[in-house]
Amino acid sequence: MAPGTPSVVCSGLDIVYSVFGAKQNGTDTGGELPLVERLLTRRNPVSTVRKVHAVKDVSFVVNHGEAVGIIGRNGSGKSTLLRAVAGLIPPTNGRVWAAGRPSLLGVNAVLLTGLTGAKNVMIGGLALGLTPRQVRERYDDIVDFSGIGDFVDLPMSAYSSGMGARLRFAISTAAAPDILMIDEALATGDAEFQARSRDRMAEIRRGASTLFLVSHSNAAIRESCERVLWMDRGRLVMDGPTDEVVRAYEQSHRKAHP
Numbered sequence: 001m002a003p004g005t006p007s008v009v010c011s012g013l014d015i016v017y018s019v020f021g022a023k024q025n026g027t028d029t030g031g032e033l034p035l036v037e038r039l040l041t042r043r044n045p046v047s048t049v050r051k052v053h054a055v056k057d058v059s060f061v062v063n064h065g066e067a068v069g070i071i072g073r074n075g076s077g078k079s080t081l082l083r084a085v086a087g088l089i090p091p092t093n094g095r096v097w098a099a100g101r102p103s104l105l106g107v108n109a110v111l112l113t114g115l116t117g118a119k120n121v122m123i124g125g126l127a128l129g130l131t132p133r134q135v136r137e138r139y140d141d142i143v144d145f146s147g148i149g150d151f152v153d154l155p156m157s158a159y160s161s162g163m164g165a166r167l168r169f170a171i172s173t174a175a176a177p178d179i180l181m182i183d184e185a186l187a188t189g190d191a192e193f194q195a196r197s198r199d200r201m202a203e204i205r206r207g208a209s210t211l212f213l214v215s216h217s218n219a220a221i222r223e224s225c226e227r228v229l230w231m232d233r234g235r236l237v238m239d240g241p242t243d244e245v246v247r248a249y250e251q252s253h254r255k256a257h258p
């Protein structure tokens, strides 16, 4: 885990989703016909498999101790890239290599919403590689940090989305993972929780772990990351120091909407 040595290597990564039951472009003219005519002619849309090329030929190397922001417009492939690096989606082409266990528990974790927060703390802790004893030792800290109070004894299905996100974040950062990945939804926490999250991220970084942060908040990216990957339509269009990349990204908005 020495700072300066590679933590994540992504080489020529392509991710293509297959969407089943979608209308294939060009094969269906039904949409252009008036409703009555469509009903009379019974011309139904052709259901088929549609490919969505969400990440296209992306390559980068991130070293231990780096905090990397991922920015880009809606649908540009940020979350998909993060999930692929976490090993949750197999690459269609290319390779992803990670030193250590990436933890995307931050927000997208599949916790069991039918179970109580308390049970999910145990499950999440075990998933992070902690022993049951370590989870018990850290239990109070995790629950305190999440700030969900007595709700911990209720099923997670009764939580607001912000409460769920806070508990996931608290669990995911309890084990100081080698590679912590945080997706946008973290921003659902209130201002006080966000301030505590930033402190916790700074603490994790001091432990020479690697941080990936997907966010639409350029302020959050500026505050937490020294390097930024800018994604656009699945491609990595810029990779460099935060100031440079965020400035170029903001300028591209101004050009698009002067």
Ligand SMILES: Nc1ncnc2c1ncn2[C@@H]1O[C@H](COP(=O)(O)OP(=O)(O)OP(=O)(O)O)[C@@H](O)[C@H]1O
Binding pocket: 017, 018, 019, 052, 053, 054, 072, 073, 074, 075, 076, 077, 078, 079, 080, 081
């Ligand atoms: N499970 C999925 N199945 C099919 N297509 C998907 C799936 N998830 C994402 N996509 C598509 O992949 C593309 C990239 O989506 P992704 O969620 O990675 O973008 P994003 O940059 O994180 O977007 P946002 O900023 O809106 O969260 C989009 O076209 C999206 O519709």
